[in-house]
Every structure is written in C-alpha cells, then in structure tokens.
Amino acid sequence: MTTFPSPSFELPPEDRASSPYTGYTRAHWEAAADGLLHAAWRWATPGGALLDLPGPPSHSGVRSDGLEGYARTFLAAAFRVAGAEGKDPYEWLERYGRGLAYGTRTPGRDDAESWPLILDHHVQGQPMVESASVALGLRLTRPWLWDRLEPGVQDRAEQWLRGALRHLPAGNNWYLFPYTVAGFLESVGREDAETARARERALELLETWYRGDGWYADGDGRAFDHYNGWALHLYPLLDADLAGDEHASARHGARLREHLESFSLMFGGDGAPLHFGRSLTYRFAASAGVALGAVSGHTPLSPGTSRRLVSGSLRYFLERGASGGDGLLTLGWHGPHPATLQSYSGPASPYWASKAFVALLAPAGHPLWTSVEEEAPSEGPDxxxxxxxxxxxxxxxxxxxxxxxxxxxxxxxxxxxxxxxxxxxxxxxxxxxxxxxxxxxxxxxxxxxxxxxxxxxxxxxxxxxxxxxxxxxxxxxxxxxxxxxxxxxxxxxxxxxxxxxxxxxxxxxxxxxxxxxxxxxxxxxxxxxxxxxxxxxxxxxxxxxxxxxxxxxxxxxxxxxxxxxxxxxxxxxxxxxxxxxxxxxxxxxxxxxxxxxxxxxxxxxxxxxxxxxxxxxxxxxxxxxxxxxxxxxxxxxx
The missing domain is CATH 2.70.98.70 (Beta-galactosidase; Chain A, domain 5)
Structure with missing residues (x-):
C-alpha cells in the first residue's frame, strides 16, 4: 500500500460516514483554505499589498509576482468568507482591505507596496490577469469589505481596475478578465460605456470560441484544456449568478452541464485530474467547473458525485506534496517539477488553485455537503x-x-x-x-x-x-x-x-x-x-x-x-x-x-x-x- 505525507497544515478528523471515498467534509475545505492563506501571508509586505513568495521570479518580474500573490490568495479568502456569510475568524478581509489601500495609493511606483499598472498583454500584461481575481474577490465580499472602504480607496481601486478595460488582453480567455472587472464595477454602481464594451466584446468572442459538446477553444485555434473549467465556464456563469441574471445563467449553465458530461470522467479513481494542457501547476483548480456546477445547479452530477470529485482532487494534491513543508503551494504537480511549468509561472502562480474553493459558496446545509459521497464516473463500469x-x-x-x-x-x-x-x-x-x-x-x-x-x-x-x-x-x-x-x-x-x-x-x-x-x-x-x-x-x-x-x-x-x-x-x-x-x-x-x-x-x-x-x-x-x-x-x- 502506498502511503503519502500529510498536508503541511492541520485538517479535521476524517468523516468516513458522510464521505466514504475521501473522508473530507466542508470543514476540511475551510481548513485547507485557512492553512494555505496562513502560509502565504507570512511573506506579505508590511502594508499587505504584495505577497512576495520565495522562489525564482516569472518573466513578469518580482513586483507583478507580488501582486499575483495578493490577488490569487484573496480569491481563496473571498470564497471562504462569502461562503460563511461573512464570518471571518482570521480577519482575512481586514488584511486584504489594508493591502488594497496600500497597493492602489501610487500604482506604478517602484516602492515597497505599490501595485504595477495594467498595460497591454505584450507590454506588462500579468496585472490584467490579477485584476480579475481582485475584482471577483471584492464582488464576493462586498458587504463586508467594499462597502466599508473609505470612498477615496474605492475610487483608487476603480481607477486601477479600469486599466484592464483600457488595454489589450491576450487573444484567449484573457478577455474574461476585463469582463469580470466590468461586472464588478457595474455591480457597485460604476457602470458606463467602457464597462459595457468590455463585457460585450468578451461575450462576442466567447461565442466564436464555443465548439460544441460543452467545450470552448481557448482562443481562435484548437486549444482545449483545463481552461474550460477554471476560466471559460467559471467567469461568465459565476458573473451571471452573482448578478441574478436568470437568462445568462441558463445559457452559460446549459453549456457547463454539457461540459461536465464528459469532463467529469477525466478524474482518476485516486482523485487526480488529467495531466494534460498548460498551467498544470494550478492543480486542484481543475475541479472548479465541477464545484460551480454543484453550486449553481447546472450539473448532470449528483451532489455526492460532485463532492467525491472536488474533494478527491483536493486530497490527491495535499497528500502528494503540493504544499511544501512551509505550507506554500509549490511550482509543479505533486511537488516541485520545472518541466510542468510555463515561462509565465512565478512563485504565486499555483494559487490559481484558489478557484476550487468556489465550492465553499455552497453553504453548510447545501446538498453538496449533506449528501453522502458517491463513486466518481471513473470508478463505475469501464x-x-x-x-x-x-x-x-x-x-x-x-x-x-x-x-x-x-x-x-x-x-x-x-x-x-x-x-x-x-x-x-x-x-x-x-x-x-x-x-x-x-x-x-x-x-x-x-x-x-x-x-x-x-x-x-x-x-x-x-x-x-x-x-x-x-x-x-x-x-x-x-x-x-x-x-x-x-x-x-x-x-x-x-x-x-x-x-x-x-x-x-x-x-x-x-x-x-x-x-x-x-x-x-x-x-x-x-x-x-x-x-x-x-x-x-x-x-x-x-x-x-x-x-x-x-x-x-x-x-x-x-x-x-x-x-x-x-x-x-x-x-x-x-x-x-x-x-x-x-x-x-x-x-x-x-x-x-x-x-x-x-x-x-x-x-x-x-x-x-x-x-x-x-x-x-x-x-x-x-x-x-x-x-x-x-x-x-x-x-x-x-
């Protein structure tokens, strides 16, 4: 029998009655989010605007990597707190609010806290990626964070975020980043022609990238991979649900449902997703589409099967060295593995894994957590x-x-x-x-x-x-x-x-x-x-x-x-x-x-x-x- 090390942070005892396949419950997901956040915040700047995680920089540079650390962990914290209806035992939102204030004070300045400006993707594009996580985090936690910020901080945050609307994205899922930023700004009453154009353009392109069977190409070519679940389905459907737009939710949800008909078979009996496509260091983010399907109701899977898939994927990586001895997610697959990476991968890149925590938007009484786990599709007949x-x-x-x-x-x-x-x-x-x-x-x-x-x-x-x-x-x-x-x-x-x-x-x-x-x-x-x-x-x-x-x-x-x-x-x-x-x-x-x-x-x-x-x-x-x-x-x- 193969044995694996325990995660580098403490998890609750297993519950094999409710979760006979993984032992994981909603409490395990909350503990995993908190454990990952505690480890990452040890590397925050004094003002909390940048999380400068240790390791070699990406090609975007150290300052961009620090913003990446802030934004991607903020997404995990936002799912964690929003799913708990504002309960925030570790005061994560206070930290991220302070970091937002410091980061947007003098954007572009070369000092200890300032965020880099958002420019065209071929000039200084990575901050555009991170702007979507910042915007989505603010939207998810609006009553407990955004609405309590000083007006001046809100205005500065808006000005920085609008950089995503005014610059050129890469020709793929990147168009969903200004789409997500615009969705947040409209949700807080800051809509205008600029936000409308960003959203219209993204949806126009998304339609041309849809190829059928629930699958999008990631751009104008034929790149089909995990970006379907953790980007191309996630952003538009979550946006529609947060906006209460039933028509858009039904449209995007029907495509996610069809996507999950095939994608749900792409997890092994040990919980592993397919090792295929780029950005594999995002690891358990591969289960984000499954989780969103369960949260939104747009899924062909039973709640017990959905939980088996998402918890199986989370456990698979936590038990195989995804978080090192210091609790930080490493650059690789199980542990560190340079050949898995792309040139844009930096020390904080693995924290797009935070998208899996969309599962926490299902409250404790949701069938995703109350139903007994059932076997994964790969555990059924051949x-x-x-x-x-x-x-x-x-x-x-x-x-x-x-x-x-x-x-x-x-x-x-x-x-x-x-x-x-x-x-x-x-x-x-x-x-x-x-x-x-x-x-x-x-x-x-x-x-x-x-x-x-x-x-x-x-x-x-x-x-x-x-x-x-x-x-x-x-x-x-x-x-x-x-x-x-x-x-x-x-x-x-x-x-x-x-x-x-x-x-x-x-x-x-x-x-x-x-x-x-x-x-x-x-x-x-x-x-x-x-x-x-x-x-x-x-x-x-x-x-x-x-x-x-x-x-x-x-x-x-x-x-x-x-x-x-x-x-x-x-x-x-x-x-x-x-x-x-x-x-x-x-x-x-x-x-x-x-x-x-x-x-x-x-x-x-x-x-x-x-x-x-x-x-x-x-x-x-x-x-x-x-x-x-x-x-x-x-x-x-x-």
Whole structure:
C-alpha cells in the first residue's frame, strides 16, 4: 500500500460516514483554505499589498509576482468568507482591505507596496490577469469589505481596475478578465460605456470560441484544456449568478452541464485530474467547473458525485506534496517539477488553485455537503467516451481507476502560426495523456508519439486536424492527421503526412497510423506510455502490422510522476505510403497479461480509394474496421 505525507497544515478528523471515498467534509475545505492563506501571508509586505513568495521570479518580474500573490490568495479568502456569510475568524478581509489601500495609493511606483499598472498583454500584461481575481474577490465580499472602504480607496481601486478595460488582453480567455472587472464595477454602481464594451466584446468572442459538446477553444485555434473549467465556464456563469441574471445563467449553465458530461470522467479513481494542457501547476483548480456546477445547479452530477470529485482532487494534491513543508503551494504537480511549468509561472502562480474553493459558496446545509459521497464516473463500469468537438477519446477502467485521454484535436497552435517545430509543447503534442502519467520532457524521447525520421532528424506533431470521433457499447474511436514538422533543417517535407486513429476498448488501445509520402530512407517510430520500471503502472506496446525492432528507451529526466522513466518503442524503415498497426496498454492491474494474444487477426488492404484495416479481437470475436479514404476516415466495430 502506498502511503503519502500529510498536508503541511492541520485538517479535521476524517468523516468516513458522510464521505466514504475521501473522508473530507466542508470543514476540511475551510481548513485547507485557512492553512494555505496562513502560509502565504507570512511573506506579505508590511502594508499587505504584495505577497512576495520565495522562489525564482516569472518573466513578469518580482513586483507583478507580488501582486499575483495578493490577488490569487484573496480569491481563496473571498470564497471562504462569502461562503460563511461573512464570518471571518482570521480577519482575512481586514488584511486584504489594508493591502488594497496600500497597493492602489501610487500604482506604478517602484516602492515597497505599490501595485504595477495594467498595460497591454505584450507590454506588462500579468496585472490584467490579477485584476480579475481582485475584482471577483471584492464582488464576493462586498458587504463586508467594499462597502466599508473609505470612498477615496474605492475610487483608487476603480481607477486601477479600469486599466484592464483600457488595454489589450491576450487573444484567449484573457478577455474574461476585463469582463469580470466590468461586472464588478457595474455591480457597485460604476457602470458606463467602457464597462459595457468590455463585457460585450468578451461575450462576442466567447461565442466564436464555443465548439460544441460543452467545450470552448481557448482562443481562435484548437486549444482545449483545463481552461474550460477554471476560466471559460467559471467567469461568465459565476458573473451571471452573482448578478441574478436568470437568462445568462441558463445559457452559460446549459453549456457547463454539457461540459461536465464528459469532463467529469477525466478524474482518476485516486482523485487526480488529467495531466494534460498548460498551467498544470494550478492543480486542484481543475475541479472548479465541477464545484460551480454543484453550486449553481447546472450539473448532470449528483451532489455526492460532485463532492467525491472536488474533494478527491483536493486530497490527491495535499497528500502528494503540493504544499511544501512551509505550507506554500509549490511550482509543479505533486511537488516541485520545472518541466510542468510555463515561462509565465512565478512563485504565486499555483494559487490559481484558489478557484476550487468556489465550492465553499455552497453553504453548510447545501446538498453538496449533506449528501453522502458517491463513486466518481471513473470508478463505475469501464467506459469509452468520444467527444467530437475537441477531438477527444476518453477511456477509463474500473479495476485500476486509470483514465486516459487520446488527443486527436487539441494542439495550442494559433491560426496565424505556420507549421514549425520551434515551439513544441509536450502537454498538447502527444497522442495520449492520463491521470497516472505525464509527458516526457522535450530533451528526452517523446512518449505516445508517432515520429518520422528524415535525414537523422525526428519529426514532432504540432497542428492537429481532427478526422472524427465516435463511440458505441464498450468501445470508441478518434482520428486525426498532421504534417510532421522537424526541429532542424527544413520544417516540413513536401507531401509527407501522417493519419492516426485510436480505437479503445477495456484497457486496450488499437493504434493505427497511415504514413503518406515518406521519402526514401525515412524511418517511422511509435512510442508508448512513459512509466517507472517496477512502478505502480505498466506500459505495454506490441506491433501488429508493419512494425519491427521493439525496444525500450529511457527518459532520464522523468515525468511529473516519476524521477526516471522508460517507454516502449517500435520502429521500421518506410517509403511512400505505409499502414502501421500496434496495440498499446497502460494499466495499474497487477495481473494484466501480455498483449500478444489480444488481437488474433489483422488485415490490411489497399485500393484506389484508400486503405482498409481490419482487426479481430480474440476475447469475443468482434472486428474493428478502419477505412482511410481520400479525405476522411470511417470506423465500425461489430
């Protein structure tokens, strides 16, 4: 049995009667919020305007990082106090009110307390992000903080916040920051044409980013990730509920409800969210959408299931070193992990995890807290769920609680960017992600990747073009194509293209790839999951058609889950058009057998209109048929 350290602050005794899966109650959430806040406030400036947490600065600089510490912890305090109807045993709001007064006294001045100005995102943009947390915190706690501030402090705060309305956000979820600032200003009677424009513009863009199935792209490209829950759904729905706008709440709430139909399956049986996408150091903020669904009533989940998910995620991280010995949230996943971070990550960045505490807006008598915990969707029967809009295939197995995401649609590449391997992001480029593994670093062999080597340079996967997705009873598929791009020499090879299809059933992944236009002398390689040898999870990869040369390669830099990892790899020389078929598995089942006998027949036929792959499953005699046409892929299973 694996044991983990206790959180670095005291929590109440477990309640296994009410919470048989996690032991956590609402009191645990309050204690966690207070523990995190106490640890962070030890690093406050004398006036409390900046929380200068220890660690290397972000690219925005120390002063911006100090504002980040104030704003993000303020959000946790606001949820904590608002959910308790103003009860504030540690006088958090008095501290944040004093910090607000000091920070806005002389904005932009280089002194011990002044906040940086809010400028365009490419000049000095990070304060715009933090302005949303400040505004939302003030809105949530208005009766106990804002309404008691001196008029001069209120005016200074408004003037500083209006910087978010007058400057250019980044072209993604950032537009919801001025939206949130404007919502607060309007809620306190300070609306005007400027606030109206900020809100209208954000909603216009949000509509263009909605792609269906409850999923938003984070901007004009195809970036689908955790920003859906902790930003793109959170800000507009919470704004509507705070404003009492039933029409907007119903509209945004319906989309959140649909989002949670698929997203709720993306938490493992141990409580872990999927390790996928950027800003993963925000950790349990991944449960913010689940919590908001329960608070607002816009959720397909029962209250007991919602609590199991949010408390499971909180406990997962608190028990695995997310808060260090000093109680501060570290920059990483479990503990510190530099490869998890982005250049904008600073010492206070992890405190966007505060968004999970939106759960505390449900009062003590709310069903979220009074209902008995129920199993998470991943703890039910084995499931395979396709989500066509983002191009996802989600696969969960009850025996080990592992959830896998097969990515055939999310790439974090802007529409104006060309095909280039100069900025490869392992958190989007891989074929698959899970709740128990992380991607290898760019300096190590890539896991879950189909590469083509030309002139001794391996390709990577950058822009992903979905080919479709679907599911049936106990199985599902998703497909995509991409142009292999190369980090050295010419970025692309004329005519070279890779089409990929994943078919999932049980713990198995049938991986089919068609390489088109490979030049003479090229070599294709496929890797599986990166795992620790002898660790709790086992990675398997077996060639079924076309592959040769099975081997195991090392990733000495490890992943967010293990210091050192290995991954299986298949390879073969290719030229022209080649169809390759393999079977993969990631499992924590101790008695999982080998893959050799799982598929008893593979046939590949080529014709003038494309290629057809048929695989027979030994266990039940069913057949999977994949047809690669000129412009599309079709898959059936019977």
């Amino acid at each position: 499931r395979v769920l396709s989500v066509p809009a983002p191009g996802f295939l989600v696969q969960s197995t009850r025996a080990d609680g592992v959830v896998r995401l097969h990515n055939h649609g999310s790439d974090h590449v802007r529409p104006d960017e060309g095909e280039s391997a100069r900025e490869v992001d392992p958190h989007y480029a891989r074929l698959a992600y899970s709740t128990v593994t992380g991607p290898t670093s760019v300096a190590n062999p890539a896991d879950n990747h189909l590469s083509v080597t030309v002139g001794a340079v391996r390709s990577t996967r950058r822009r992903i073009h979905p080919l479709g997705a679907g599911h049936g009873d106990g199985w599902g598929w998703a497909g995509s194509w991409h142009v292999p791009v190369f980090p050295a020499g010419p970025s692309t090879v004329p005519g070279l293209r890779v089409e990929s299809v994943t078919v999932a059933r049980g713990r198995y992944e049938l991986r089919v790839h068609r390489v088109l236009g490979a030049p003479a002398g090229a070599r294709a390689e496929l890797t599986g999951w990166a795992a620790e040898p002898g660790g709790p999870v086992r990675s398997q990869l077996y060639g079924l058609h076309g592959w040769e040369a099975p081997e195991e390669v090392r990733a000495p830099q490890g992943t967010a889950f293990t210091r050192w990892a290995v991954l299986p790899r298949l390879g073969v020389d290719v030229a022209g058009t080649v169809v390759l078929v393999a079977l993969a598995s990631l499992t924590a089942e101790t008695d999982a057998g080998p893959l050799e006998a799982v598929v008893d027949h593979v046939g590949v036929r080529s014709g003038p209109d494309g290629d057809t792959v048929e695989a027979g499953w030994a266990e039940d005699g069913t057949r999977t048929r994949i047809v690669f046409g000129r412009e599309a892929v079709s898959v059936d299973h019977s």
